[in-house]
Structures are given as structure tokens and as C-alpha cells.
Amino acid sequence: MRVVDLSSHDVDDVVGLFADDGGYSCRVAGRPATRQDAVDALTARPPGTDPAAKTVLGAYDDAGVLVGLLDVIRGWPEADHAHVGLLQTAAGRHRQGLGRALHAALERRAERWPEVTTLRLAVVDANREVAEPFWRALGYAPTGGATPFAAGSVESPARVWTRPVTRRGTAGPGGVVGPSLGA
Numbered sequence: 001m002r003v004v005d006l007s008s009h010d011v012d013d014v015v016g017l018f019a020d021d022g023g024y025s026c027r028v029a030g031r032p033a034t035r036q037d038a039v040d041a042l043t044a045r046p047p048g049t050d051p052a053a054k055t056v057l058g059a060y061d062d063a064g065v066l067v068g069l070l071d072v073i074r075g076w077p078e079a080d081h082a083h084v085g086l087l088q089t090a091a092g093r094h095r096q097g098l099g100r101a102l103h104a105a106l107e108r109r110a111e112r113w114p115e116v117t118t119l120r121l122a123v124v125d126a127n128r129e130v131a132e133p134f135w136r137a138l139g140y141a142p143t144g145g146a147t148p149f150a151a152g153s154v155e156s157p158a159r160v161w162t163r164p165v166t167r168r169g170t171a172g173p174g175g176v177v178g179p180s181l182g183a
């Protein structure tokens with residue numbers, strides 16, 4: 001597997017990934033994913049953020065097929081946070097370590113962001129059965145905070161989860177430390 005930075009030129013690959021989403025879009029938007037969803041995953045940002053704040057990592061398999069995507073906004077909603085908007089892996093490849101590998105790539109990237117101490121995301125209630133065990137396995141915990149989420153026909157609270165950035169040489173998620181916005 002190869003992890004690279006994606007750009008708006010990669011929209012066809014993202015459309016292919018989203019075609020095998022295991023019902024994710026229906027859960028969080030009430031309809032299958034569209035091409036616009038793929039464009040948004042690559043380009044959408046919270047109001048007021050700089051284009052350079054957005055990073056989209058893509059995981060390609062040995063055949064050159066995009067099998068996972070993670071998008072993150074550096075410095076949002078606070079300067080010391082990075083917000084994960086979406087982490088999605090191909091449904092045909094679930095439980096093979098791809099999600100964990102993409103998150104490891106995010107951690108390596110976050111090491112280049114010295115001001116970022118906290119990784120943050122929001123779990124949409126309609127998706128919590130899938131998302132919560134995964135994020136918990138990666139060391140995240142709910143903050144108790146929630147944010148409104150709306151997409152397609154779905155309006156729902158999204159619960160905020162965070163975990164510290166682990167820097168190499170520190171003691172792990174509990175050690176010393178330096179998210180479409182709903183997940």
C-alpha cells in the first residue's frame with residue numbers, strides 16, 4: 001500500500017472509492033454518494049480556513065486502486081487542533097488494517113505541525129455503530145461536546161471525539177504530547 005497526498009485531480013479515484021462505501025453515505029446523508037461528495041472530500045473546508053490547511057491522504061493498493069482516504073484540517077477549530085473530516089476505506093477491504101494505516105500516516109504528518117497537540121473529529125449519531133469502535137481502538141474518546149450536522153436528508157448531532165498527538169519518542173496516546181466535517 002502507498003499513501004500519497006490527493007488533490008482535486010484525483011476526483012475519479014475518489015468516486016470509485018465512494019462507490020464501495022458499505023452504506024456510509026446512506027447513513028449520514030440518506031442517499032448514495034455523488035460525484036459532488038468526492039469533490040467536496042477533496043476540496044471542502046470550514047469557512048475562514050486557508051486552502052493550505054487542508055490535507056487529503058489517499059491509500060492506493062498495489063494495483064493502483066484508491067482503497068482509503070483521510071481528510072484533515074490543520075488548525076481548526078483551534079490553532080492547536082487538527083480536525084479529521086472523513087476517514088473512509090473501501091468496504092471490500094474493511095478490517096484489514098487500512099484505516100489504522102491511514103491514521104498512522106496522519107500521525108506522521110501531524111509531527112510536522114508542532115503547534116497541533118490534539119486530533120479531533122465528529123461522529124454522526126447515525127454512524128456511531130461503525131465509527132465509535134474504530135475511533136476508540138485508535139485512542140480517541142468523546143469529549144462530551146456535540147455539534148449540529150446536516151447532509152442530504154439527515155440532520156443529526158455529531159459527537160466530538162479527541163485524542164492527543166503522539167510524537168515519536170513519547171509514551172503513546174496517554175503519554176506526553178506536543179472529522180463534509182462530520183464523521
Ligand SMILES: CC(C)(COP(=O)(O)OP(=O)(O)OC[C@H]1O[C@@H](n2cnc3c(N)ncnc32)[C@H](O)[C@@H]1OP(=O)(O)O)[C@@H](O)C(=O)NCCC(=O)NCCS
Nearest residue numbers: 024086087088089094095096097098099100133134137183
Ligand atoms: C471506520 C472505518 C474507516 C474503519 O476502517 P478499517 O479499514 O476497517 O479499519 P481497520 O481495519 O484499520 O480497523 C482498526 C480497528 O478498529 C476497530 N474496528 C474497525 N471497524 C470496526 C467495526 N465495524 N466494529 C468494531 N470494531 C471495529 C477494530 O478494533 C480494528 O482492529 P481489528 O480489525 O484488528 O480488530 C471503515 O469502517 C469505514 O470506512 N467506514 C465508513 C466510513 C466511516 O464510517 N468512517 C468513520 C467516520 S469518519
